[in-house]
Protein backbone atom coordinates (compact mmCIF):
# COMPACT_ATOMS: atom_id res chain seq x y z
CA UNK A 689 0.00 0.00 0.00
CA UNK A 690 2.82 2.37 0.84
CA UNK A 691 4.19 1.90 -2.64
CA UNK A 692 0.83 2.65 -4.15
CA UNK A 693 0.70 6.15 -2.65
CA UNK A 694 4.25 6.91 -3.66
CA UNK A 695 3.61 5.84 -7.25
CA UNK A 696 0.34 7.80 -7.31
CA UNK A 697 2.13 10.96 -6.13
CA UNK A 698 4.88 10.59 -8.71
CA UNK A 699 2.34 9.87 -11.45
CA UNK A 700 0.30 12.98 -10.50
CA UNK A 701 3.34 15.24 -10.55
CA UNK A 702 4.41 13.75 -13.89
CA UNK A 703 0.93 14.28 -15.36
CA UNK A 704 0.78 17.93 -14.18
CA UNK A 705 4.27 18.57 -15.55
CA UNK A 706 3.38 17.03 -18.88
CA UNK A 707 0.00 18.68 -19.38
CA UNK A 708 0.45 21.90 -17.38
CA UNK A 709 2.36 24.12 -19.81
CA UNK A 710 0.27 24.59 -22.90
CA UNK A 711 3.10 26.22 -24.78
CA UNK A 712 1.03 29.14 -26.02
CA UNK A 713 -0.45 32.33 -24.62
CA UNK A 714 -4.11 32.67 -23.94
CA UNK A 715 -5.60 36.02 -24.94
CA UNK A 716 -9.15 35.72 -23.65
CA UNK A 717 -9.76 36.21 -19.95
CA UNK A 718 -9.81 33.07 -17.83
CA UNK A 719 -13.15 31.70 -16.76
CA UNK A 720 -14.18 33.47 -13.59
CA UNK A 721 -16.93 32.41 -11.29
CA UNK A 722 -17.15 35.86 -9.69
CA UNK A 723 -15.93 38.40 -12.25
CA UNK A 724 -16.15 41.39 -9.82
CA UNK A 725 -16.03 43.75 -12.81
CA UNK A 726 -12.38 42.91 -13.31
CA UNK A 727 -12.72 42.99 -17.06
CA UNK A 728 -14.35 46.15 -18.29
CA UNK A 729 -15.09 47.34 -21.74
CA UNK A 730 -13.29 50.66 -21.55
CA UNK A 731 -10.52 52.57 -23.24
CA UNK A 732 -7.15 52.00 -21.63
CA UNK A 733 -4.38 54.58 -21.94
CA UNK A 734 -2.43 54.24 -25.21
CA UNK A 735 -4.57 51.29 -26.34
CA UNK A 736 -6.66 51.06 -29.50
CA UNK A 737 -10.43 50.98 -29.30
CA UNK A 738 -12.78 49.49 -31.91
CA UNK A 739 -15.47 51.84 -30.64
CA UNK A 740 -14.06 54.77 -32.61
CA UNK A 741 -14.06 54.87 -36.37
CA UNK A 742 -10.31 55.22 -36.74
CA UNK A 743 -9.66 52.64 -34.03
CA UNK A 744 -7.68 55.14 -31.95
CA UNK A 745 -8.40 54.96 -28.22
CA UNK A 746 -6.88 58.29 -27.14
CA UNK A 747 -8.93 61.16 -28.52
CA UNK A 748 -7.65 64.63 -29.37
CA UNK A 749 -9.14 67.41 -27.16
CA UNK A 750 -12.27 69.14 -28.38
CA UNK A 751 -11.50 72.25 -30.41
CA UNK A 752 -11.29 75.33 -28.19
CA UNK A 753 -10.14 73.40 -25.11
CA UNK A 754 -8.12 75.66 -22.81
CA UNK A 755 -5.64 74.15 -20.34
CA UNK A 756 -6.00 75.26 -16.72
CA UNK A 757 -4.03 78.39 -16.00
CA UNK A 758 -4.28 79.78 -19.53
CA UNK A 759 -6.78 82.24 -20.95
CA UNK A 760 -8.66 82.40 -24.21
CA UNK A 761 -6.90 84.65 -26.68
CA UNK A 762 -8.48 88.07 -26.47
CA UNK A 763 -10.09 87.45 -23.07
CA UNK A 764 -9.51 90.44 -20.83
CA UNK A 765 -7.59 90.01 -17.60
CA UNK A 766 -10.45 91.63 -15.71
CA UNK A 767 -12.96 88.97 -16.62
CA UNK A 768 -10.47 86.29 -15.62
CA UNK A 769 -9.97 87.95 -12.24
CA UNK A 770 -13.51 87.05 -11.28
CA UNK A 771 -13.20 83.35 -12.00
CA UNK A 772 -11.59 80.56 -10.07
CA UNK A 773 -8.99 80.24 -12.81
CA UNK A 774 -7.33 83.18 -11.11
CA UNK A 775 -6.15 80.74 -8.46
CA UNK A 776 -4.61 78.22 -10.80
CA UNK A 777 -0.88 77.73 -10.82
CA UNK A 778 -0.31 77.82 -14.52
CA UNK A 779 2.31 79.78 -16.40
CA UNK A 780 -0.08 82.66 -16.97
CA UNK A 781 2.11 85.37 -15.45
CA UNK A 782 -0.37 88.22 -15.89
CA UNK A 783 -3.03 86.49 -13.81
CA UNK A 784 -0.92 84.58 -11.30
CA UNK A 785 2.37 86.41 -10.79
CA UNK A 786 3.98 82.99 -11.21
CA UNK A 787 6.14 81.25 -13.77
CA UNK A 788 5.36 77.62 -13.03
CA UNK A 789 6.07 77.32 -9.31
CA UNK A 790 8.22 80.45 -9.05
CA UNK A 791 7.39 84.10 -8.48
CA UNK A 792 8.09 86.07 -11.62
CA UNK A 793 10.34 89.12 -11.73
CA UNK A 794 9.28 92.27 -13.56
CA UNK A 795 5.91 93.28 -14.94
CA UNK A 796 3.97 91.19 -17.48
CA UNK A 797 4.29 92.34 -21.06
CA UNK A 798 0.55 93.04 -21.24
CA UNK A 799 0.99 95.87 -18.74
CA UNK A 800 1.55 99.33 -20.19
CA UNK A 801 3.58 101.30 -17.69
CA UNK A 802 2.75 105.01 -17.88
CA UNK A 803 1.76 107.90 -15.68
CA UNK A 804 -1.95 107.04 -15.76
CA UNK A 805 -1.17 103.47 -14.68
CA UNK A 806 0.90 104.67 -11.70
CA UNK A 807 -1.78 107.22 -10.83
CA UNK A 808 -4.36 104.40 -10.81
CA UNK A 809 -2.02 102.35 -8.62
CA UNK A 810 -1.64 105.22 -6.19
CA UNK A 811 -5.40 105.70 -5.93
CA UNK A 812 -6.03 101.96 -5.42
CA UNK A 813 -3.19 101.68 -2.91
CA UNK A 814 -4.55 104.59 -0.90
CA UNK A 815 -8.02 103.06 -0.84
CA UNK A 816 -7.07 99.44 -0.18
CA UNK A 817 -3.72 99.32 1.57
CA UNK A 818 -3.15 102.53 3.57
CA UNK A 819 -5.32 101.57 6.57
CA UNK A 820 -2.71 98.97 7.46
CA UNK A 821 0.50 99.72 5.60
CA UNK A 822 0.27 103.50 5.79
CA UNK A 823 0.35 106.12 3.05
CA UNK A 824 4.13 105.89 2.76
CA UNK A 825 4.10 102.10 2.93
CA UNK A 826 6.03 102.07 6.19
CA UNK A 827 3.41 100.05 8.07
CA UNK A 828 2.24 103.03 10.14
CA UNK A 829 -1.37 102.96 8.97
CA UNK A 830 -4.27 103.82 11.24
CA UNK A 831 -4.67 100.15 12.16
CA UNK A 832 -1.21 100.08 13.72
CA UNK A 833 -2.41 102.62 16.27
CA UNK A 834 -5.15 100.29 17.49
CA UNK A 835 -3.94 96.76 16.99
CA UNK A 836 -0.25 97.10 17.49
CA UNK A 837 0.24 93.33 17.87
CA UNK A 838 1.24 91.94 15.46
CA UNK A 839 2.47 95.01 13.62
CA UNK A 840 1.44 95.51 10.01
CA UNK A 841 4.29 94.87 7.62
CA UNK A 842 6.63 97.66 6.61
CA UNK A 843 6.56 97.57 2.82
CA UNK A 844 9.56 99.85 2.28
CA UNK A 845 11.73 97.39 4.16
CA UNK A 846 14.66 96.12 2.03
CA UNK A 847 13.18 92.62 2.33
CA UNK A 848 9.99 93.65 0.51
CA UNK A 849 12.03 95.79 -1.87
CA UNK A 850 13.88 92.66 -2.93
CA UNK A 851 10.70 90.65 -3.41
CA UNK A 852 9.97 89.87 -7.06
CA UNK A 853 7.02 91.80 -8.51
CA UNK A 854 5.20 88.50 -8.98
CA UNK A 855 5.38 87.80 -5.25
CA UNK A 856 3.86 91.18 -4.35
CA UNK A 857 1.10 90.58 -6.90
CA UNK A 858 0.59 87.10 -5.45
CA UNK A 859 0.47 88.48 -1.89
CA UNK A 860 -2.22 91.01 -2.84
CA UNK A 861 -4.15 88.22 -4.61
CA UNK A 862 -3.97 85.58 -1.90
CA UNK A 863 -3.02 87.49 1.25
CA UNK A 864 -0.37 86.47 3.74
CA UNK A 865 -0.65 85.54 7.40
CA UNK A 866 -3.11 87.96 8.96
CA UNK A 867 -3.52 89.91 5.73
CA UNK A 868 -6.51 88.69 3.76
CA UNK A 869 -6.69 88.26 -0.03
CA UNK A 870 -7.52 91.41 -1.98
CA UNK A 871 -8.36 89.82 -5.33
CA UNK A 872 -12.05 90.36 -4.69
CA UNK A 873 -11.81 94.15 -4.52
CA UNK A 874 -8.95 94.74 -6.95
CA UNK A 875 -8.82 93.59 -10.57
CA UNK A 876 -5.75 91.96 -12.07
CA UNK A 877 -4.69 95.24 -13.69
CA UNK A 878 -5.20 97.16 -10.46
CA UNK A 879 -3.06 94.66 -8.54
CA UNK A 880 -0.21 95.24 -10.97
CA UNK A 881 -0.81 99.00 -10.72
CA UNK A 882 -0.59 98.79 -6.91
CA UNK A 883 2.61 96.76 -7.26
CA UNK A 884 4.06 99.44 -9.55
CA UNK A 885 3.07 102.19 -7.12
CA UNK A 886 4.61 100.25 -4.25
CA UNK A 887 7.88 100.17 -6.22
CA UNK A 888 7.61 103.95 -6.57
CA UNK A 889 7.09 104.32 -2.81
CA UNK A 890 10.11 102.14 -2.13
CA UNK A 891 12.23 104.15 -4.57
CA UNK A 892 11.04 107.38 -2.95
CA UNK A 893 12.03 106.07 0.49
CA UNK A 894 15.49 105.57 -0.97
CA UNK A 895 16.51 102.70 1.30
Ligand code: HEC
Nearest residue numbers: 816817820839840841848856859860864865866867870882
Ligand atom coordinates in the same frame (compact mmCIF):
# COMPACT_ATOMS: atom_id res chain seq x y z
C1 HEC B 1 -6.11 94.73 7.15
C2 HEC B 1 -4.75 95.15 7.10
C3 HEC B 1 -4.02 95.02 5.77
C4 HEC B 1 -4.39 95.52 4.54
C5 HEC B 1 -5.63 96.32 4.17
C6 HEC B 1 -3.33 95.15 3.63
N1 HEC B 1 -2.36 94.44 4.29
FE1 HEC B 1 -0.61 93.78 3.49
N2 HEC B 1 -0.15 92.92 5.26
C7 HEC B 1 -0.86 93.04 6.43
C8 HEC B 1 -0.21 92.28 7.47
C9 HEC B 1 -0.69 92.15 8.91
C10 HEC B 1 0.94 91.71 6.88
C11 HEC B 1 1.96 90.79 7.55
C12 HEC B 1 1.50 89.38 7.30
C13 HEC B 1 2.46 88.37 7.83
O1 HEC B 1 3.66 88.47 7.53
O2 HEC B 1 1.99 87.48 8.54
C14 HEC B 1 0.94 92.13 5.49
C15 HEC B 1 1.92 91.78 4.57
C16 HEC B 1 2.01 92.31 3.31
C17 HEC B 1 3.08 92.02 2.39
C18 HEC B 1 4.23 91.06 2.65
C19 HEC B 1 5.27 91.75 3.46
C20 HEC B 1 6.30 90.78 3.96
O3 HEC B 1 7.14 91.24 4.70
O4 HEC B 1 6.25 89.60 3.61
C21 HEC B 1 2.85 92.74 1.25
C22 HEC B 1 3.71 92.79 0.00
C23 HEC B 1 1.63 93.46 1.48
N3 HEC B 1 1.14 93.17 2.73
C24 HEC B 1 1.05 94.30 0.55
C25 HEC B 1 -0.21 94.83 0.69
C26 HEC B 1 -0.86 95.60 -0.35
C27 HEC B 1 -0.23 95.97 -1.68
C28 HEC B 1 -2.10 95.91 0.12
C29 HEC B 1 -3.20 96.64 -0.60
C30 HEC B 1 -3.77 95.95 -1.71
C31 HEC B 1 -2.21 95.36 1.47
N4 HEC B 1 -1.05 94.71 1.76
C32 HEC B 1 -3.31 95.49 2.28
C33 HEC B 1 -2.04 93.74 6.61
C34 HEC B 1 -2.75 94.35 5.60
